[in-house]
Amino acid sequence: MSRRIDAADVLRVRAWALTVLSMILIIFLGVSGCTTHKVIKGKALAKSTVLSSIGNGPVNDGNEPPVNPYLADSYWPMTHRNPYCQASSPFPGPLGQGPARFDFRRGFRAVGGLITIAFSPLYPDGRMVIWGSAVNCIFKAYPTVDGMSIIDLVKKKHAHRFSIKEGISGAYTIVDKDNTFFVPRLKKIYAYADSIKGNPESKIVQKGVFTIPDSQLRGKDDYVVGLNMTYDGMLAFATGHGTVGVVSRSFDRAYYYHCPVGEEISNSIACDEDGGIYVVTSKHMYRVQWTGDRLSTDEKDKGWVADYDTGGNIEGIRLGQGSGSTPTLMGAGSQDRFVVITDGQRLMHLVLFWRDSIPDDWVQIPGTKDRRIAAQVPVTFGNPHASQSSSEQSVCVRGYGALVVNNQLKTKSKNRIMNILRSGNPNIAPYGAEKFEWNPRTRKLGSVWANNKVSLPNGIPCMSAATNLVYDVGQRDGVWTWEAIDWSTGETVFYYELGGHFWYNSGWAGTEIGPNKGLFSGTVMGMMRLVPLHK
Numbered sequence: 001m002s003r004r005i006d007a008a009d010v011l012r013v014r015a016w017a018l019t020v021l022s023m024i025l026i027i028f029l030g031v032s033g034c035t036t037h038k039v040i041k042g043k044a045l046a047k048s049t050v051l052s053s054i055g056n057g058p059v060n061d062g063n064e065p066p067v068n069p070y071l072a073d074s075y076w077p078m079t080h081r082n083p084y085c086q087a088s089s090p091f092p093g094p095l096g097q098g099p100a101r102f103d104f105r106r107g108f109r110a111v112g113g114l115i116t117i118a119f120s121p122l123y124p125d126g127r128m129v130i131w132g133s134a135v136n137c138i139f140k141a142y143p144t145v146d147g148m149s150i151i152d153l154v155k156k157k158h159a160h161r162f163s164i165k166e167g168i169s170g171a172y173t174i175v176d177k178d179n180t181f182f183v184p185r186l187k188k189i190y191a192y193a194d195s196i197k198g199n200p201e202s203k204i205v206q207k208g209v210f211t212i213p214d215s216q217l218r219g220k221d222d223y224v225v226g227l228n229m230t231y232d233g234m235l236a237f238a239t240g241h242g243t244v245g246v247v248s249r250s251f252d253r254a255y256y257y258h259c260p261v262g263e264e265i266s267n268s269i270a271c272d273e274d275g276g277i278y279v280v281t282s283k284h285m286y287r288v289q290w291t292g293d294r295l296s297t298d299e300k301d302k303g304w305v306a307d308y309d310t311g312g313n314i315e316g317i318r319l320g321q322g323s324g325s326t327p328t329l330m331g332a333g334s335q336d337r338f339v340v341i342t343d344g345q346r347l348m349h350l351v352l353f354w355r356d357s358i359p360d361d362w363v364q365i366p367g368t369k370d371r372r373i374a375a376q377v378p379v380t381f382g383n384p385h386a387s388q389s390s391s392e393q394s395v396c397v398r399g400y401g402a403l404v405v406n407n408q409l410k411t412k413s414k415n416r417i418m419n420i421l422r423s424g425n426p427n428i429a430p431y432g433a434e435k436f437e438w439n440p441r442t443r444k445l446g447s448v449w450a451n452n453k454v455s456l457p458n459g460i461p462c463m464s465a466a467t468n469l470v471y472d473v474g475q476r477d478g479v480w481t482w483e484a485i486d487w488s489t490g491e492t493v494f495y496y497e498l499g500g501h502f503w504y505n506s507g508w509a510g511t512e513i514g515p516n517k518g519l520f521s522g523t524v525m526g527m528m529r530l531v532p533l534h535k
Contacts, residue, residue: 086397104527104529140204142201170183174229187211225239244288263281275290280327284308341353350376375438401487455474480498516532
């Protein structure tokens with residue numbers, strides 16, 4: 001007796017067919033790289049709260065974290081821009097006035113494969129290059145007025161095009177002050193450099209490789225998921241099963257700390273100027289203190305461990321249980337200092353932990369799991385009846401402001417690659433962004449605004465202190481866009497339509513602010529750039 005075919009069967013077949021078709025397109029369209037460009041006009045929706053004309057240099061708004069002297073002195077030297085992982089910049093992005101040049105460079109295959117575009121320090125001739133790590137290759141590119149030309153490309157051995165594991169492991173990269181490009185891949189950290197020092201057009205060479213000893217890992221499937229740099233120049237890393245380590249940039253010294261068995265890490269880590277390494281697992285929030293000769297969570301060493309609400313099931317594009325965000329540090333100098341995450345509750349909350357000693361007069365907030373929690377507020381994206389919310393992106397921070405974007409897809413599918421590829425579908429895509437602000441006088445965190453119309457499906461947002469705008473890859477009616485939102489009001493100021501093709505899908509990548517007020521982002525098929533043409 002034959003089984004009746006119902007609507008669910010049809011949907012499953014359609015989803016399978018779409019997955020296969022998407023993979024075929026990625027393989028064939030990603031085989032050879034090519035660059036396309038076009039001139040597009042921004043569509044203004046509201047007035048900005050900044051001046052209509054600004055320079056190309058950085059602004060001093062008093063909110064820039066301490067400079068790490070071992071990082072490249074560039075626009076965006078690492079994932080989330082700085083060791084605080086704030087994804088905000090003093091440099092200006094576009095204001096949306098007049099046309100802009102849009103460049104798309106194809107040829108870096110696999111979903112989630114180009115999360116970060118890292119800018120080098122200036123070469124002796126005044127030029128800079130882009131370093132990138134996709135799932136299938138390491139590359140060096142030169143951004144010019146005419147596009148983004150590839151200088152050199154080195155294929156990774158035995159790379160799997162559609163591996164979530166390899167995409168996550170190689171997502172977080174760093175360029176140091178010596179223009180060495182550090183890339184994690186599974187159990188190793190690679191160092192790449194120019195074959196001719198000081199020559200931006202020279203080939204890429206592998207300078208060194210560090211292999212984490214099996215004795216320091218938790219099984220064969222343990223691998224690096226996060227990378228940062230301490231303020232004394234050590235590479236800090238974390239693995240999925242809870243190993244936290246620091247290794248010298250010459251790979252001759254390494255130190256380790258192990259979270260309890262059963263705790264998982266699915267995002268990167270943050271570092272502060274006092275040796276704090278901030279790690280969020282599926283069970284706890286950690287400050288792992290780097291003392292200079294060991295890693296410790298002992299409070300006498302300034303370390304600590306705190307509980308938070310971790311929630312349950314993983315859905316949509318989430319990478320793991322618990323928090324979906326890389327920890328972000330808020331506050332510097334004499335300001336109140338926090339580590340910021342979104343938690344794993346069904347109705348996600350924005351959580352602030354006291355970064356240093358807890359104030360003596362601080363009383364634990366009712367309903368929280370730890371006295372170290374300074375704030376815990378629900379993220380509803382403007383819906384007072386919301387019972388569920390989720391974000392996979394790190395919290396974008398400037399000063400005491402914190403922005404969260406909605407990544408809750410309208411699907412029950414657990415196929416993460418398929419969910420990313422379909423996230424530009426307006427019937428599935430998430431909608432909403434919400435900004436919160438800490439009040440140091442009342443010592444409370446509150447929502448400042450919520451925009452429930454904007455759709456930023458999977459990209460990591462960034463913020464420009466110079467333009468007072470948030471930038472991120474979005475979608476409108478199935479067309480991929482670059483959106484600009486006023487940091488103060490939440491209004492969408494303008495957007496640029498990029499196109500309806502799936503290769504403009506940001507695929508977990510972060511929007512970054514680069515030279516000439518340009519926006520840069522990786523995509524599921526390559527990288528793209530938007531630069532305003534007006535002076």
